[in-house]
Amino acid sequence: MTDPSAPAPDRRPGGRTARVRARVLDAVRAELTEGGHEGLTMEGVATRAGVHRTTVYRRWRDVGGLLADVIDAAGEIDWQPPDTGSLHGDLTALNEEIQESLVVQPSFAVALMAASFHSEQAARAQTKLWADRYAQCEVLVRRAAERGELPSRHTDARSLLIAATAPLYHQLVLLRTEPDPLLPERAAGAAVSAAAAGAFSVRRDDGA
Numbered sequence: 001m002t003d004p005s006a007p008a009p010d011r012r013p014g015g016r017t018a019r020v021r022a023r024v025l026d027a028v029r030a031e032l033t034e035g036g037h038e039g040l041t042m043e044g045v046a047t048r049a050g051v052h053r054t055t056v057y058r059r060w061r062d063v064g065g066l067l068a069d070v071i072d073a074a075g076e077i078d079w080q081p082p083d084t085g086s087l088h089g090d091l092t093a094l095n096e097e098i099q100e101s102l103v104v105q106p107s108f109a110v111a112l113m114a115a116s117f118h119s120e121q122a123a124r125a126q127t128k129l130w131a132d133r134y135a136q137c138e139v140l141v142r143r144a145a146e147r148g149e150l151p152s153r154h155t156d157a158r159s160l161l162i163a164a165t166a167p168l169y170h171q172l173v174l175l176r177t178e179p180d181p182l183l184p185e186r187a188a189g190a191a192v193s194a195a196a197a198g199a200f201s202v203r204r205d206d207g208a
Contacts (some may be wrong), residue, residue, distance in 0.1 A: 023049040024056060025073055028066045033106045037115035040066070067115055067122035075129050081137045087144035088185075088192045091164045094137065095184030098165060102172045103179040110173060137161050141195075149192075152201050160200045164191035 027049035031040050040063050046053035060066045082093035101109040116122045141157035144150050167187040171177045180186075194200065 020049075020051055020055065021059075021069075024051055024060070024066070025070050028070050029108055032067075032070075032111045032115060033108045036111055037063075037118050040115070042066070064119035064121035067112070067119050068125040071112070071122060071125040071129050075132055079133075079136075081140055083143075086147075087140060087149050087195070088188055090140045090144075091161075091188035091191060092185045094140070095165060095168055095188055098168045099172065099179060099184050102168065113173065134158055134161050144195075150195055151198050154202050155195060156200045156202045160191055160195050163194060163200070164188050 024045060027045045028040070030048060031044050035044075042056050042060075042063065043053055045066060046056045049056075056066075060069060082090045082097075084090050084093055101107065112122075112126070116126045135158075138157035138161070141150070141155055141160055145152070145155060164187055167183065167190075171183060172179065
């Protein structure tokens with residue numbers, strides 16, 4: 001899924017507001033990655049970005065506003081789900097992206113997840129981003145159903161995607177285990193096998 005550490009897109013090329021936003025969000029990413037939530041301050045971001053602190057306070061109000069905008073910027077990136085020709089391949093590629101974002105040192109993705117526990121505004125933004133990305137990835141399941149890889153078109157795509165990606169977060173974020181290069185493929189394979197057996201099939205009451 002989209003790496004939130006990627007620079008925010010400038011939707012107004014040459015626009016001062018867009019340039020200021022890009023510099024500030026780049027500074028937030030750097031400050032958060034280096035010092036964590038505890039070290040993130042409005043003054044530190046303003047100094048690193050080369051922007052007057054009154055501008056930062058006026059637009060973002062507080063640290064929660066900065067974090068939420070960084071997350072919103074991740075949602076603006078033109079990211080597309082993998083398309084390898086098979087559900088197994090797609091989920092493996094998706095998991096490889098996730099694992100890379102979690103194991104890179106320092107990991108902005110992990111720092112941002114930790115920071116969201118300290119800001120309700122950031123937590124709401126992150127929940128929305130995750131929901132949007134899972135919705136975007138549902139195309140992987142639809143394509144698999146069309147190819148006949150799943151027993152039914154009525155597969156709960158969200159549940160399948162969560163089952164495929166959850167082991168990455170469990171192992172690397174919760175348990176903090178050493179990265180396993182085989183984990184992305186293994187987790188994807190387990191989810192595909194479960195889906196093929198009907199584990200994520202949902203009952204339709206409309207006669208379809």
